[in-house]
Structure formats: structure tokens, C-alpha cells
Amino acid sequence: xxxxxxxxxxxxxxxxxxxxxxxxxxxxxxxxxxxxxxxxxxxxxxxxxxxxxxxxxxxxxxxxxxxxxxxxxxxxxxxxxxxxxxxxxxxxxxxxxxxxxxxxxxxxxxxxxxxxxxxxxxxxxxxx
Numbered sequence: 001x002x003x004x005x006x007x008x009x010x011x012x013x014x015x016x017x018x019x020x021x022x023x024x025x026x027x028x029x030x031x032x033x034x035x036x037x038x039x040x041x042x043x044x045x046x047x048x049x050x051x052x053x054x055x056x057x058x059x060x061x062x063x064x065x066x067x068x069x070x071x072x073x074x075x076x077x078x079x080x081x082x083x084x085x086x087x088x089x090x091x092x093x094x095x096x097x098x099x100x101x102x103x104x105x106x107x108x109x110x111x112x113x114x115x116x117x118x119x120x121x122x123x124x125x126x127x128x
Contacts (some may be wrong), residue, residue: 003124005032005060005116010049010108014040021045023052023112025060027127032059046072046111050085053115061126066090067119074107083110087118096122 005025013020019040025032034055036048047069054067070086081102086095098117102110 003127004120005057005123007109007112007116010052010112012045012108016040019045019048021048021052023049023056025053025056027060032056034059046074046083046107049108049111050115053112054087057116057119057123061123065126069115070095072111072115074102074110081105081107081110083107083114085111085114085118087115089119089122 005027008024008026008031011022017040019038021036023034034052034057036051036055038044038048050069050072054069058065058067066089068088070088072085074081074083082099083102084097084099086097088095096118098114098119100110100113100117
């Protein structure tokens with residue numbers, strides 16, 4: 001059994017100028033979903049993905065933790081691209097930072113993985 005939640009799927013829908021993102025994580029034989037709704041523009045999508053990921057993580061922890069997405073971005077790093085995320089936990093002083101390589105130009109899963117990377121160490125401690 002994994003010590004950390006794993007990504008099962010990321011679902012995105014658009015209706016008019018609104019986007020609805022659902023991130024589903026698996027942990028201990030259960031599935032947990034987080035959702036976020038916002039603008040459909042390309043600059044809003046990474047934030048929606050990050051917010052939906054954090055909502056799913058909060059479900060995994062049975063709402064024992066409150067997480068805020070401070071920042072999320074995709075950037076070039078040498079010859080590759082990476083997604084980066086900054087996450088703040090309620091009651092904690094420090095920002096947690098994570099990153100993930102874009103695989104085959106897939107910013108969607110890279111953004112979700114960057115958010116999880118930012119919180120995985122703390123999350124493992126909370127879940128054990």
C-alpha cells in the first residue's frame with residue numbers, strides 16, 4: 001500500500017466561459033475527489049488544477065488540514081519545462097514548494113504532481 005495518495009484521473013470540462021476541474025486521488029483503497037471552478041482561459045487552468053488537487057488532499061485527511069495554493073506556474077528550465085507550486089498549510093509559517101517535469105508537454109498532470117510534491121512530506125507525516 002502506498003504511503004501517499006496517487007493520481008487516478010484529472011477531468012476537465014468547459015461550459016461557456018467557465019471551467020470545471022475534478023482531480024481524483026486514490027489512497028488506502030478509496031477514492032477522493034477535489035473540484036474547482038473558474039475561468040476557461042489558459043492562465044487560470046493551472047490554478048484550478050492546483051486548487052482541485054488540494055481539495056482532494058483535504059478529503060484524504062478528513063479535513064484535518066486546510067491548504068491554500070499560494071502560487072502555481074509552468075516555466076522553462078534549460079531544455080525542459082517544469083510545473084511549480086507553492087502551498088501554505090493553515091497554522092504553518094513556511095511555504096511548501098514542489099515541482100514536476102512536464103512529460104510530453106502535459107502541463108495538466110505536471111501541475112497536479114507539482115502540488116502533490118509540495119505537500120507529500122508533510123502529508124505522509126499526517127497520514128501515518
